Amino acid sequence: MSERYEIRFSGSGGQGMILAGIIMAEAASIYGTKNAAQSQSYGPESRGGASKAEVIISDQPIDYPKATSISCMLAMTQEACDKYHGDIKDGGILLVDAEEVKKIPDGKFRVFSFPIIGTARDELGKTIAANIVSLGMITELTGIVTHEAIEKAVLARVPAAFLDLNKKALQLGFEKAKGLKNK
Amino acid sequence: MAQKKKLLQGNEACVEGALYAGCKFYAGYPITPSTEIAEGLSVRLPKVGGKFIQMEDEIASIAAAIGGSVAGLKSLTATSGPGFSLKQECLGYACIAEIPLVIVNVMRGGPSTGYPTGPSQADIMQAKWGTHGDHPVIAVTPSYVQEILSETVRAFNLAEKFRTPVIVLYDEIIGHMREPITIPVPGELEVIDREKVTCEADEYFPYDERYEIAPLAPFGSGYRFHVTGLNHKKDGFPTNDSKQIDANNRRIMRKIENHKEEIWKNEETFLDDAEVVVFTLGSTARSARFAVNKAREEGIKAGLLRPLTIWPFPDKAITELSKRVKAIIVPEMNLGQMTLEVERCSKKADVVGIHRVDGEPITPAQILDAIKKHK
């Protein structure tokens, strides 16, 4: 893969978008065999406001660390979706939280709408795990990292007391995305 | 021995670099986007018996770090533009008193409070001219997370070797981005420690002009001497003698000037046959490399000159290059600080600045456009 594969995680501060970006970068570069560069931009808010994390994955050394032609973007809020979808490339993927993002932007990309936060809430009892569900979904939808690599990366980053919860969240993500792909 | 890769943030790599270099003293004050350095060292320094203190302000932080260095410990302070402004009086003190010290400035948008979470490269001139009076400055400018580690080590080495403050200057983008890096094993990178004083106590002069750079004895080591920010004689005591003032002011400049060749560090990419060359540093050099590679793919003879030492300014490399290329493109996240310096050094080539102060990085596309325009 000599091309850059660019993923953008966007939502609001406190939704764990930056952590999701870090885990994806580690899955690719530490638990996988590729290069990765992860960056973020954020406002003064620790909670709320639009926040985004970007991961560039490539077989080559990565120079420009920011996304310019996005292969896959996650939007967990309408604000983030509106603000950040413009760089998705033709044929790219936009995954949105179905409850949060009602207005789907126009573009030549494939849209997957799924109640990510609702699933985390209803099936795991923890909305906080929504970012890990989304990681599972993105892994399944893009195939950019292996299931093993993303699982290792998730388990290495989350607190010991929540290993099971996050393992489940990731599995749930894989399954739900499989369902979406086959639709 | 193969080391395991770790995904680290630029500021975390700075922590690793400081520890690798043997830093044992950190004093700082919280400021975005450099705070992760303080947070990291607050955890790590005590584990190696080092000292971490959060001071009451930016000025106190660098003052305490100078104190730590005078007491014999390799010392660090880190900040961003507004804090760097506050540190300037103490930076000048460290220059004239010749106290080794490393200052990290993770550049953010300015002026003033500016754009705390946005990147910038607008402290290039502040690093050189921020404190008053003529004084020597060394500033190193990494572009990659791995390089923040190695350049922090080099900064400590230069500080100890040349008995002067050294600035590590990088922007918010590489300060906050994460890349897989390997932590070097002991011995892999050179680490220079402070020269030991061995002479008799009554023969010791902290500014002995018989040396180009006299060794600095730590306080409490049996060499009782005086340190002042006033113009001073070889024994460190103030003087009003114009000849001695002149000699000392010139000596502290000369000790860097005479060693520019070993302080300079440039990375050259495709310069052999280049017709258009990009000169830039920090994260902007990453955009530039991307653009230069793209240009080469399109058959354009583009090259990249990337300084890892911005002060002293790499004038020799630019002057030589300017005799054989058509244009030198200088992208920088400010309104033309390096561009002016490049214009000063360029003999024949056109100098073209690309400037951005909107808190967004200069993109590869912007640089590629300029390359095409001036090929």
Added chain:
Amino acid sequence: MSTAAPEKKEKVVQPFDYDKYLRPNKLPHIWCPGCGHGIVLKALLRAIDKTGLPKDNIVMVSGIGCSSRTPGYVDFNTMHTLHGRAMAFATGIKFARPDLKVIVVTGDGDALAIGGNHFIHACRRNIDMTVLVYTNATYGMTGGQYSPTSPIGSTATTSRYGNIEPPFDTCEMAKASGASFVARGTAYHTIELERTIYDALMHKGMSVVDIIDACPTYFGRMNKYKSATQMMEILEKDNTVNIKQADKLPPEKLQGKMLRGVLHKVDRPEYCDQYEEHVIKKATSKE
């Protein structure tokens, strides 16, 4: 060199050897005739001598101003720093080398105006150092401007119509900020000052000694004092009362007078000790 007053009458007077601690080739000092800084320096050197500390283990740090020139004249590890910053530099030295005895000499403008923030935070940390604040209510080195301890109504080159700013009480400020030893002395009461400084040096934690030390050249001239000695008598002798005598005096006799002696002394955890006992211990035990 003159001799110190004997502590007991019957003892044979031995001249105190100031040269042991001075850098004779750095003298004469810059202080004006009538200035008390030399008297304070001598009291300080006698107090240091009493501690028995070796010169190699003593660090003296100062900021900018007349009193801040002191380190240049004494044979210790000495550092003349920037205006107001002495306590920040000194904090670094002490923290890096807790085994060294750190003494800060500073003026009231240096410590309380430009260095006020460093002063209160050094007190708050209760870091083990002795800070001597030479209070002369003026900026002598720049030619007599009003300072944070100038009385209301006093004249200075920048308060020609009378000073309208209320002064700080250095001791109250040190105490409120957390210093565990706070005392006041004057250049006039030189034997008492020596004892007070000795007590400060022997105290573990932040010790602050406010030293009333009048400036005849600027404050004196501009405020119509006739001579340096008259100034000392009025400002240092008549205007102050030792705290031990204060209890016996009626309130009207204490009106407007400053207390001398040790005003506040408590045991409080010291910063460098706390770092060793808590931070280093916790950081290294987890591994």
